[in-house]
Amino acid sequence: MPTDLLYLRDSYAREIEAEVTATDPEARRIALDRSVFYPSGGGQPHDTGTLAGLPVTDVRKDGEWVWHTLGSTGPLPALGDAVTGVLDWERRYALMRTHTALHVLCGVIWNEWGKAVTGGNMEPLAARMDFELDPLPERIGPEVERLVNAELAADRPIVVSFLPRDTAVTDEDLIRTKVNLIPPSVPEIRVVDIVGLDKQADGGTHVARTGEVGAIRVVKVESKGKGNKRIRIEVVDR
Numbered sequence: 001m002p003t004d005l006l007y008l009r010d011s012y013a014r015e016i017e018a019e020v021t022a023t024d025p026e027a028r029r030i031a032l033d034r035s036v037f038y039p040s041g042g043g044q045p046h047d048t049g050t051l052a053g054l055p056v057t058d059v060r061k062d063g064e065w066v067w068h069t070l071g072s073t074g075p076l077p078a079l080g081d082a083v084t085g086v087l088d089w090e091r092r093y094a095l096m097r098t099h100t101a102l103h104v105l106c107g108v109i110w111n112e113w114g115k116a117v118t119g120g121n122m123e124p125l126a127a128r129m130d131f132e133l134d135p136l137p138e139r140i141g142p143e144v145e146r147l148v149n150a151e152l153a154a155d156r157p158i159v160v161s162f163l164p165r166d167t168a169v170t171d172e173d174l175i176r177t178k179v180n181l182i183p184p185s186v187p188e189i190r191v192v193d194i195v196g197l198d199k200q201a202d203g204g205t206h207v208a209r210t211g212e213v214g215a216i217r218v219v220k221v222e223s224k225g226k227g228n229k230r231i232r233i234e235v236v237d238r
Contacts, residue, residue, distance in 0.1 A: 004035070007037075018082070019032065019034075020078065020079055020081045020083060022079070029069040030051070030070065030077055032083070037049065037085065038205055039059040040058075043119075044099055044205070049085065052084065057069050097213045098123070099204050099205060100194070101216050102129055103194055104152060104198065105233065106198055107151070108197075116178075117131055125235040126233070130231075133227075134227040136221065141218040141220075145216060152215060152216070152238075153210075153215075156209065157195050158206050161190075164188060174191065197210075215237070215238045216234065
């Protein structure tokens with residue numbers, strides 16, 4: 001059976017009781033019938049924590065299963081075992097704040113300069129995002145920092161929904177974020193909507209309101225070639 005991805009509907013779920021549905025002893029990894037652990041993807045790193053008392057060192061999605069790699073030398077849970085999983089919540093929540101900050105950044109860049117994102121990556125409380133900015137607007141760093149922090153302070157609600165593919169591909173905001181590149185085999189699109197600011201097809205974890213992020217600092221703006229400018233940010237407490 002496929003792994004039920006609980007984090008898609010509830011980013012705040014921290015613990016699970018699950019059943020082992022597959023094992024790979026050589027790689028020291030197990031798959032579960034349900035999981036709160038986010039697997040690496042979309043620029044967001046995997047979660048860590050413990051499963052059956054063993055440290056979770058890597059999480060990867062392969063087809064319909066999420067595989068959890070377990071550290072140390074303790075025995076792996078066996079097929080059919082019931083296990084308890086606990087997230088490293090401090091790390092997860094930092095990633096949630098960071099991911100939401102990046103979506104706010106996307107909304108600000110699009111609304112002020114009409115430029116789309118071309119790539120990005122994040123770690124807990126630090127991230128980068130690339131945009132189709134050419135030429136680079138004067139003093140964009142301080143202006144972006146001011147605008148993003150105003151949106152974070154506005155405490156906008158963040159709504160997660162699931163749309164039929166046929167509906168999603170006609171939404172102008174989602175077309176901007178290249179929802180049409182999602183494989184046709186995906187019948188339902190998960191949408192993260194920062195109400196009144198930014199809407200994106202997205203599979204990652206987010207806070208419930210922008211005010212939870214705190215604030216950001218723009219630490220560097222750099223050119224990565226023609227038409228591709230990189231903005232690096234840090235997430236800080238307000």
